[in-house]
Amino acid sequence: MGGLRLFQRASKSFRDYPLLSKVLVVCAVSGGSLLAYADANSSSGVHALAPPEEVSKKKKVVVIGTGWAGTSFLKKLNNPSYDVQVISPRNYFAFTPLLPSVTCGTVEARSIVEPIRNIVRKKNVDICFWEAECFKIDAENKKVYCRCNQNSNMNGKEEFVVDYDYLVIAMGARPNTFNTPGVMEYCNFLKEVEDAQKIRRTVIDNFEKASLPNLSNEERKRILHFVVVGGGPTGVEFAAELHDFVNEDLVKLYPAAKDFVKITLLEAADHILNMFDKRITDFAEEKFKRDGIDVKLGSMVVKVSDKEISTKVRGNGETASIPYGMAVWSTGIGTHPVIRDFMKQIGQTNRRALATDEWLRVEGCNNVYALGDCATINQRKVMEDISAIFKKADKDDSGTLTVKEFQEVIDDICERYPQVELYLKNKKMRNIVDLLKEAKGDVAKESIELNIEEFKTALSEVDSQMKNLPATAQVASQQGTYLANCFNRMEDAEKNPEGPLRFRGEGRHRFRPFRYKHLGQFAPLGGEQTAAQLPGDWVSIGHSSQWLWYSVYASKQVSWRTRALVVSDWTRRFIFGRDSSRI
Numbered sequence: 262m263g264g265l266r267l268f269q270r271a272s273k274s275f276r277d278y279p280l281l282s283k284v285l286v287v288c289a290v291s292g293g294s295l296l297a298y299a300d301a302n303s304s305s306g307v308h309a310l311a312p313p314e315e316v317s318k319k320k321k322v323v324v325i326g327t328g329w330a331g332t333s334f335l336k337k338l339n340n341p342s343y344d345v346q347v348i349s350p351r352n353y354f355a356f357t358p359l360l361p362s363v364t365c366g367t368v369e370a371r372s373i374v375e376p377i378r379n380i381v382r383k384k385n386v387d388i389c390f391w392e393a394e395c396f397k398i399d400a401e402n403k404k405v406y407c408r409c410n411q412n413s414n415m416n417g418k419e420e421f422v423v424d425y426d427y428l429v430i431a432m433g434a435r436p437n438t439f440n441t442p443g444v445m446e447y448c449n450f451l452k453e454v455e456d457a458q459k460i461r462r463t464v465i466d467n468f469e470k471a472s473l474p475n476l477s478n479e480e481r482k483r484i485l486h487f488v489v490v491g492g493g494p495t496g497v498e499f500a501a502e503l504h505d506f507v508n509e510d511l512v513k514l515y516p517a518a519k520d521f522v523k524i525t526l527l528e529a530a531d532h533i534l535n536m537f538d539k540r541i542t543d544f545a546e547e548k549f550k551r552d553g554i555d556v557k558l559g560s561m562v563v564k565v566s567d568k569e570i571s572t573k574v575r576g577n578g579e580t581a582s583i584p585y586g587m588a589v590w591s592t593g594i595g596t597h598p599v600i601r602d603f604m605k606q607i608g609q610t611n612r613r614a615l616a617t618d619e620w621l622r623v624e625g626c627n628n629v630y631a632l633g634d635c636a637t638i639n640q641r642k643v644m645e646d647i648s649a650i651f652k653k654a655d656k657d658d659s660g661t662l663t664v665k666e667f668q669e670v671i672d673d674i675c676e677r678y679p680q681v682e683l684y685l686k687n688k689k690m691r692n693i694v695d696l697l698k699e700a701k702g703d704v705a706k707e708s709i710e711l712n713i714e715e716f717k718t719a720l721s722e723v724d725s726q727m728k729n730l731p732a733t734a735q736v737a738s739q740q741g742t743y744l745a746n747c748f749n750r751m752e753d754a755e756k757n758p759e760g761p762l763r764f765r766g767e768g769r770h771r772f773r774p775f776r777y778k779h780l781g782q783f784a785p786l787g788g789e790q791t792a793a794q795l796p797g798d799w800v801s802i803g804h805s806s807q808w809l810w811y812s813v814y815a816s817k818q819v820s821w822r823t824r825a826l827v828v829s830d831w832t833r834r835f836i837f838g839r840d841s842s843r844i
Contacts, residue, residue, distance in 0.1 A: 319344040319387070322748070323405055323425035325395045327354050327377050329734045330633030331431035332819065333741025335381055335388065340749045345388040346423060349432075350410045352377055352392045354819055355454050358734055359827070361499040361785075363457035365464070365506035366839035370454050372826035375819045393421070395432065398603045400626045403428070427628045429744065430600075430615065434634035434732065437595035443565030448590040451495055460589060464503070465843045467586045468515050481521045484586035488570055490562050491591035492528030493536070494784055497545060499589060500526050501787030504552055510839045525555040525583065527562060529575060529592075534784055534792075536731065538800050541784060541792040548786050594732050600635050613637070619677075619774030621744055630744055633737035638775065642724045643678045644717070650674065651713050661710040664697060679776060680726040687726065696720075730777050743775045783810045 320343055324331050327349040335347065356373040363370050381388040397406035405428065409419035436452055438444040449463065450456050464487070471481045489500045504524055512519045526533065526549065532542045533549075533556060549556050557572070563580075564571040570583045596604075600615060607625040609616055615631040616624045616639040623629040624639060643650070654670045655662055675682045685696060696719055697709050711719065730736045750772075781795035785807070793806040801809070811831065818824040 318342070320426040320751075321346065321424060322427045322429065323348065323423055324429045324431060325349070325405065326431035326433055326633070326635075327351060328431060328433045328633060329354075329357070329737035330433075330741040331429070332377070332380065333738045334429060334431065334632075334745045334748075335377070335384075335741075336819075337742045337745035338386055338748055339384065339745075340751070341385050341387070343386060343427075343748065345386060346425075347377065347381075347388060347390045348393050348395055348405065348407055348423065349377070349390075350392065350394045351453075352390065354380065356814075356818060356823065356827075357452075358814065360451055360454070360457045361495065361502045363454065364451070364460040364499060365502045366461060366510075366841065367502065367506075367834050368827055368830045369840075370458055372823060372830050373818075374454060375823050380819065396599055398428070398430070398599065398606075400428075400603070400607060400623075400629055403628070425628075427748070428630065430603075430623070430629065430631040430635060431633045431737075431741065432597060432600070432635050433737075434594035434614070435597055436590060437593040438590065439592070441562055441565065444562075444590055447565050447567055448490070448588045451499060451589060451591055460499075460587070462843050463587050464506070464511075465841060468511055468518055469843075471518050471521060471586075472515055478521070481518070482523070483568065483584040485518055485521045486523045486525065486583075486585045488525045488527065488583060488585045488588045489591065490527045490570075490588060491593070492526055492530065492533030492556070492558075493591060493593070494534065494782070496526065496528075496589070496591035497533055498785050499591065500524055500549070500554055501785055504554055505787045506839055510841055514841055523555065524553075525557060525585075527557050527560045527570075527572060529559065529561045531558055533558070537782070537784060537792065538794050538798070540800050541794060541802065544792060544802050545784065545786055548788075548790070552787065594634055597635065620747070620772060621740060621775055632740035632744060634732045637729050640680070640727050641678065642727070643674075643681065643720050644724055647717055647720060648713070651716050661712050662716055664709050667697065676773060678723070681720070681723050683726045684723045733782075735780060735782075736777055739777055740775060747772050783813070785810060 322343045322345045324334060324345060324347045327335075327347065331347070331349070332354040335345070338345065353374040353376050359368050359373045362368040363373065377390050381390070391407070392410045393407040394410055395405055395407050398404075399406070403425050405423045405425060407421055407423060409421075411419075436450045438448075449460050451460065467484050467487075470476075471484045476484075487503060489496045489503075507522050507524075512522075532546065534542045534545055537545075546556060559575040560572045560581075561575055562570055563573050565588065568584060570585055570588060571580065572583060573580050596614060604610065604612060604615060607623070609625065614634070615636040617631050617636050618624060619638060619640065621630045621632050621636070621638070623631050623636075650670070651662060654666050656666060656669075688696075697711060779796060781793060783806070784792040784794075786792060789804055789807045790802070791806040791810045793801045793809060795801070815824055815828055818827060
């Protein structure tokens with residue numbers, strides 16, 4: 262009788278929700294049975310056979326991607342009023358900052374990944390995961406088109422459609438090749454765990470090839486020449502890891518290859534690690550020079566073949582051909598094709614990423630959010646709202662603005678326009694009074710009164726401080742946490758939605774705009790030395806920073822399991838060295 266009631270209940274749910282029934286059938290066929298599907302999901306907080314009246318009350322949230330942004334969102338979401346469906350071509354989260362360590366066996370690949378189902382199974386939120394690739398987003402009809410990521414014996418195209426009430430796009434980005442010929446065919450990338458594993462196998466293979474007896478010395482030099490394109494944090498860290506791997510481990514196993522190994526770092530700009538303090542940049546370049554890593558600055562790659570990389574020196578146009586055995590391309594990020602198509606659909610052309618407002622809402626769409634590397638925040642300019650700001654602040658309608666009137670609204674202005682606070686900091690001004698005095702001249706504080714034109718002059722340079730956020734894991738993680746907190750309070754927000762600048766006495770926006778808080782950044786340089794740039798312009802370089810790097814990266818792991826595995830890998834490396842097997 263219990264089984265019959267369960268069947269009747271499921272049948273009623275399927276009649277009321279035909280799309281749900283189709284999806285369940287797809288999952289049931291690929292997974293073996295509907296019963297197995299329902300049982301698996303019940304253990305992760307998903308109630309596939311919930312009564313229709315219960316399901317209808319829940320807003321459907323579709324999350325695309327399981328990177329830093331998407332996973333951070335899922336971890337912090339705790340409002341049970343949502344039915345969350347996660348779509349990603351990979352069923353795990355990867356701690357990408359440690360990918361360079363995976364390439365050389367310092368850390369094992371499995372130590373930095375955590376299955377998404379493990380992350381969400383204990384949450385009090387209905388979360389369902391599908392391993393699939395999103396190939397189309399239809400914002401007008403609120404649909405997401407997906408393609409199964411697995412090979413199976415199903416007839417026809419393995420595609421399905423998912424409806425949503427809210428869409429969270431967090432699919433990251435792909436490597437940017439700048440349309441350089443040969444890059445896709447011959448270069449390795451370092452964006453995914455599979456990329457790191459491929460690089461590790463290639464390094465070992467090249468040493469094995471160079472050990473064969475029938476090769477000339479010139480061929481050995483070519484095979485053991487490792488070229489890294491891109492002097493950013495990823496390229497620099499990989500070059501340092503590879504140098505340590507070769508000199509601490511591989512030369513012991515391949516002593517005859519020692520004199521043939523060479524590592525070259527190509528950077529198109531004038532310095533490596535441009536986003537770091539100049540002290541770190543100078544130290545890194547000097548250390549690489551001492552270590553024998555050839556850093557070629559101002560070298561742009563124009564073509565890659567199977568055995569040579571063609572470069573052009575920026576400035577004089579001098580060209581050169583560099584023989585190589587393995588090349589790693591690490592020059593920035595590009596846009597996924599599905600994101601490009603979506604941008605055309607919503608009228609966002611000539612952009613490198615999806616434009617959002619300060620609440621991470623995609624401009625031109627309703628209930629669509631984008632975060633992480635696939636999006637960029639289109640920060641509102643002060644000068645666009647300067648007249649409205651002046652009018653709101655001038656409470657007595659005198660046509661002039663006093664210091665007292667401006668101080669009453671300055672907190673709201675800094676909250677809505679963070680470039681104001683940044684401008685004051687960079688100009689080393691103590692407060693807004695210094696800014697107004699600069700515009701008015703050397704007058705007493707009590708005598709400062711600005712008309713609209715003088716007010717515009719005072720704030721004319723503020724917008725010059727606006728900068729796009731860097732495409733880092735730190736930014737993506739903070740955005741995911743911020744958006745989850747917004748969704749946790751979304752019901753209250755729908756009564757008083759977030760919006761433009763509002764001043765005291767007239768109500769304030771329910772959610773504050775997203776504000777990125779920079780917590781510092783690291784640049785491992787090899788030899789147990791790391792450069793750290795921390796808040797407050799504090800720079801630390803050396804072995805002490807390396808131990809700080811160990812502690813921070815261990816603490817930031819997504820679970821205690823991965824934390825223990827990573828620490829044990831580091832310990833194993835100290836005792837036994839790196840694993841040089843091809844596996």
